[in-house]
Amino acid sequence: MLSIFSYNATEYNSKEHSVTEQVPAKVDMEKLVSLCQRRGFIFPSSEIYGGLSSCWDYGPLGVELKRNIKQAWWRAVVQERDDMVGLDASILMHPQTWEASGHLKGFTDPLVECKSCHLRWRADELAGNSCPSCGGELTEPRLFNLMFKTFMGPIEEEASVVYLRPETAQGMFVNFHNVLNTTRKRLPFGIAQIGKAFRNEITTGNFIFRSREFEQMEIEFFVKPGTDKEWFNYWLEERFNWYVKLGIKKENLKLRQHMKRELAHYAKACYDIDYLFPMGWAELEGIANRGDFDLVQHAKYSGKSLTYLDEENKEHIIPYIIEPSAGVDRSALAFLCDAYDEELAEGELRVILHLHPSLAPIKVAVLPLSRREKLVAVAKQIYADLRQCWMVSYDDAQSIGRRYRRQDEIGTPFCVTIDFQSLEDEQVTIRERDTMNQIRLPIAELKRTLQAKLTGEPLFVLPPGGKIWKGGENA
Ligand code: GAP
Numbered sequence: 095m096l097s098i099f100s101y102n103a104t105e106y107n108s109k110e111h112s113v114t115e116q117v118p119a120k121v122d123m124e125k126l127v128s129l130c131q132r133r134g135f136i137f138p139s140s141e142i143y144g145g146l147s148s149c150w151d152y153g154p155l156g157v158e159l160k161r162n163i164k165q166a167w168w169r170a171v172v173q174e175r176d177d178m179v180g181l182d183a184s185i186l187m188h189p190q191t192w193e194a195s196g197h198l199k200g201f202t203d204p205l206v207e208c209k210s211c212h213l214r215w216r217a218d219e220l221a222g223n224s225c226p227s228c229g230g231e232l233t234e235p236r237l238f239n240l241m242f243k244t245f246m247g248p249i250e251e252e253a254s255v256v257y258l259r260p261e262t263a264q265g266m267f268v269n270f271h272n273v274l275n276t277t278r279k280r281l282p283f284g285i286a287q288i289g290k291a292f293r294n295e296i297t298t299g300n301f302i303f304r305s306r307e308f309e310q311m312e313i314e315f316f317v318k319p320g321t322d323k324e325w326f327n328y329w330l331e332e333r334f335n336w337y338v339k340l341g342i343k344k345e346n347l348k349l350r351q352h353m354k355r356e357l358a359h360y361a362k363a364c365y366d367i368d369y370l371f372p373m374g375w376a377e378l379e380g381i382a383n384r385g386d387f388d389l390v391q392h393a394k395y396s397g398k399s400l401t402y403l404d405e406e407n408k409e410h411i412i413p414y415i416i417e418p419s420a421g422v423d424r425s426a427l428a429f430l431c432d433a434y435d436e437e438l439a440e441g442e443l444r445v446i447l448h449l450h451p452s453l454a455p456i457k458v459a460v461l462p463l464s465r466r467e468k469l470v471a472v473a474k475q476i477y478a479d480l481r482q483c484w485m486v487s488y489d490d491a492q493s494i495g496r497r498y499r500r501q502d503e504i505g506t507p508f509c510v511t512i513d514f515q516s517l518e519d520e521q522v523t524i525r526e527r528d529t530m531n532q533i534r535l536p537i538a539e540l541k542r543t544l545q546a547k548l549t550g551e552p553l554f555v556l557p558p559g560g561k562i563w564k565g566g567e568n569a
Contacts (some may be wrong), residue, residue: 119433123372127301130430131353133407133504135455136302137160146304148298155504156426158455160309163425164288166452167311167350170336171286178284178313178506179277186246186256191264194395195388196359197241197257204235207296212304213356214296226355233296242306258292262327263417265289266314267388270400281402281413282325284315300373302423309422316413318404318415319386325416326363326383333418334367335377337425341450342432346370347378360387369428373552378428379420386412429453433505438531440495447505448528449549454505457484458544461497465490465515472537473512476522480510480541502527508544521559535559 130136135156139149152160172178204217210230217235225232242258245251266273266285273285288311298304317325328471328508330349338344351366364382368375387413393400401410433447451457458480462473473488480486487506489497494511507516511523521538524547525532535543536559 096453121372121434123301126430126434129503130156130301135412135430135504148295149307150302150305150423155455159426159429159449159453161423162453162455163422163429164309164311166340167336167420168288171284171313175284175338177279177282178286178315179273179279181266181269181273181285181287182289183262183269183287185259185292187258187259187264187268189370190395191268191392192241192257194391195264195267196391197260198239200359205238205296206235207234209297212297229316236296238294238296240293240295242294260293261291262287262289262310262312262417263314263419266312267392267415267485268396270316270389270392271398273431274402280534281404282317282321284313286311288312292383300371300376303371303373303376305423308424311417311420311422313416314388315414315416315418319411319414322362322383322414322416326381329416329418330365330367330381333381333420337367337369340429340453341382341448342369342428346428346432346559348375350375350377358382360384361534369424369431371427371431378424379418380458381416381418384415384417386414388415389413403440440565442499444499444502444503447529449505449507451507454507455485456487456501456504456506457508457548459487459489459497459506459509460491460502461494461509461511463494463511468517469512469514472516476510476512476537476540480544483541497523498530500562508547510540510544 127136129202133155133403134153137153138149139151140146141151168180172180189198205214206217208225208230209232211225211228213225215226215232218323220226224230227247233301241260243255244258245254246256247254261441266287269285273279276297277283289309290307291306291310295304295306298306302308309474313329315325315329322397334349335346337347346369348368348370350366350368352361352366357364362385363381364380367379369378389400392398392410399410400412402413403409404411429449430447432449433449435446435448437444437446449453460473460477460480462469470490473490477486477488487501489500491497498509505527507527509525509527511525513523516522516537520535520537522537523534524540524543526547539559
């Protein structure tokens with residue numbers, strides 16, 4: 095099954111995993127950071143106090159982008175599937191969770207980190223003093239627990255220690271029986287969750303790529319042992335295609351198989367979906383076959399059985415788990431990098447974000463050609479009407495050309511221009527971001543046409559009474 099995926103993975107396998115691998119930069123990270131700050135996508139956290147290392151705030155456009163990414167993911171993995179349900183577990187969990195999961199033990203060893211590829215190694219298990227993966231320089235060993243510790247209740251003592259979760263996954267494992275009993279799902283089925291995770295990373299950087307507070311979109315897919323390889327391949331393909339469907343260029347994505355020594359303690363097999371970020375190929379999402387590790391561990395530590403009754407064979411089994419685990423912030427970075435484009439239009443630099451319409455923060459901009467009262471009344475009415483359906487922006491400042499550029503730069507797929515002719519013929523112009531083509535159509539047809547265009551129907555299926563326009567000429 096799905097031999098193409100095995101093929102790509104093997105091919106890429108021969109390369110070492112490193113975000114610093116030398117590749118021609120396609121998008122300049124500095125430019126992207128500057129655009130994000132200038133236009134209100136992403137700001138440094140607590141900026142007025144000088145910022146907080148590797149924490150970021152999503153501004154008015156960033157929050158929309160992130161919401162759209164999460165919505166697209168939820169739609170694909172929960173809403174449109176029969177075999178998946180959602181969950182929203184709390185960030186603080188019983189501390190024994192982290193004993194069972196291996197996070198407490200695994201993260202309190204002396205660790206060194208490669209300054210180049212950021213892989214971490216147990217200092218006491220290293221033969222030499224350079225990175226076994228890429229030969230890079232290593233940091234000094236530190237007793238390091240990646241989890242943020244805090245205290246539950248008013249007394250700061252050992253007994254009240256709790257941790258901010260470093261992954262959302264454990265909330266789904268410990269709720270396995272709750273979900274099973276309340277939804278009557280049968281294997282194979284999955285639980286999906288989106289939520290914040292916290293890691294006290296030793297090294298951070300590359301903008302929102304690696305931060306200490308981030309968001310994950312994780313699936314724990316429970317399957318019968320013996321069918322796990324097939325489901326693993328299925329999810330590799332499914333998740334890879336999700337990024338492609340949302341506009342990421344195929345050539346900027348690769349599957350990379352984890353080498354044995356890279357595998358996390360719980361994983362039988364793992365592939366990363368890597369993206370060609372400006373700093374090089376790096377992990378966008380990890381897909382792991384976790385076997386029965388998690389359910390066995392939580393059953394052992396909680397004393398509760400976490401088995402599943404296989405009615406076919408009349409036996410209790412422990413399901414295997416396939417886990418596609420994606421980062422919201424890393425996805426946002428990849429979508430922004432892939433969408434970024436510059437071109438010369440009429441002697442001026444045009445910066446465009448070719449974001450997929452479903453991800454674009456603002457779907458439509460309403461632009462009255464002048465601030466004359468009669469025109470404004472029509473424009474405001476259209477604005478109010480379209481806002482019932484989408485995030486819409488209203489802009490009446492400066493020349494129409496400048497306003498188009500402003501919308502291109504934030505990825506708005508469509509601009510609606512209201513001119514003096516609109517007062518006579520009750521028609522307006524829609525201008526498309528990527529082609530700059532324009533159509534003129536009756537206001538009464540506007541919402542329906544935008545709806546069709548935003549969901550991907552061809553641009554020039556004209557409604558009754560519509561005309562095609564290009565560069566000011568009737569086509
Ligand atoms: N439950 C498995 C798990 O958490 P992971 O590979 O450590 O696996 C999954 O994390 C995804 O979460 C990564 O592929 C990445 O997208 C995101 N992620 C992990 N650490 C991150 C960090 N410090 N900053 C931003 N995103 C991070």
